[in-house]
Amino acid sequence: MPLTLYYFPLRGRVEVFKLMCAAKNVEYEIKDVDYADMKSNRVTYPFGQCPRLVDGDVDICQSNTIIRHVARKHGLYGSGEAEMAAVDQIIDGVESIRGVYLKLIYGDELKEEAKSAYQATHIAPDSSTGRNSGAHFAFLEQLLARNGGGSGFIVGGSLTAADLCVWEIVDLHLRIFKEEVTAAYPLLVAHHGRIAGLPGIAEYLASPARLDKVNNNNLG
Ligand SMILES: N[C@@H](CCC(=O)N[C@@H](CS)C(=O)NCC(=O)O)C(=O)O
Numbered sequence: 738m739p740l741t742l743y744y745f746p747l748r749g750r751v752e753v754f755k756l757m758c759a760a761k762n763v764e765y766e767i768k769d770v771d772y773a774d775m776k777s778n779r780v781t782y783p784f785g786q787c788p789r790l791v792d793g794d795v796d797i798c799q800s801n802t803i804i805r806h807v808a809r810k811h812g813l814y815g816s817g818e819a820e821m822a823a824v825d826q827i828i829d830g831v832e833s834i835r836g837v838y839l840k841l842i843y844g845d846e847l848k849e850e851a852k853s854a855y856q857a858t859h860i861a862p863d864s865s866t867g868r869n870s871g872a873h874f875a876f877l878e879q880l881l882a883r884n885g886g887g888s889g890f891i892v893g894g895s896l897t898a899a900d901l902c903v904w905e906i907v908d909l910h911l912r913i914f915k916e917e918v919t920a921a922y923p924l925l926v927a928h929h930g931r932i933a934g935l936p937g938i939a940e941y942l943a944s945p946a947r948l949d950k951v952n953n954n955n956l957g
Pocket of ligand 1: 749750786787788800801
């Protein structure tokens with residue numbers, strides 16, 4: 738039985754799920770959300786939002802819950818408690834960046850002034866010690882470096898959900914801040930290249946299943 742994901746036709750919050758399935762050759766189908774059902778049915782959509790995943794008797798919302806479910810089931814959680822906790826830490830750290838990114842895209846509509854402030858607060862290396870809501874690329878670069886110098890995966894010695902969360906958030910920022918990210922975070926950029934070349938991922942990224950539309954308002 739393929740996994741069924743209910744979502745909109747765009748990359749958005751489901752991209753890490755799709756990357757995980759691609760890496761592990763997990764079959765899935767994506768179904769359009771019935772908007773009225775999503776807003777009124779508190780059983781299928783407990784928070785009135787998608788994505789929603791159905792996998793046998795598992796029927797869940799919240800994108801990071803979906804990521805963790807697939808990671809547990811398909812060997813993308815590392816090995817042992819310390820690695821699993823490290824994967825969780827990165828999933829949650831990436832979520833902090835996603836929060837400020839979504840404000841930049843939807844709240845500030847990617848206006849030039851907002852972009853400069855975002856760059857200065859969340860990307861510029863010297864602002865990692867300032868107030869940045871825990872959202873800064875220097876943190877991810879340092880975590881990667883701490884795992885054997887940063888030339889492999891971000892946790893342990895094999896691909897985990899953490900690599901794919903980091904890959905996708907770096908990918909989103911390379912689209913907007915390519916020069917700045919490339920200049921400041923060589924390990925993250927090299928990791929981005931390595932992960933993109935992995936079997937399953939490379940084929941997915943080249944396929945029509947990797948949608949062009951990134952955000953619902955066509956920004957980013
Ligand atoms: N915390 C939720 C956020 C989900 C979310 O923001 N869903 C958006 C689509 S990306 C949505 O359903 N928007 C429609 C709405 O809120 O009415 C998650 O991680 O899944």
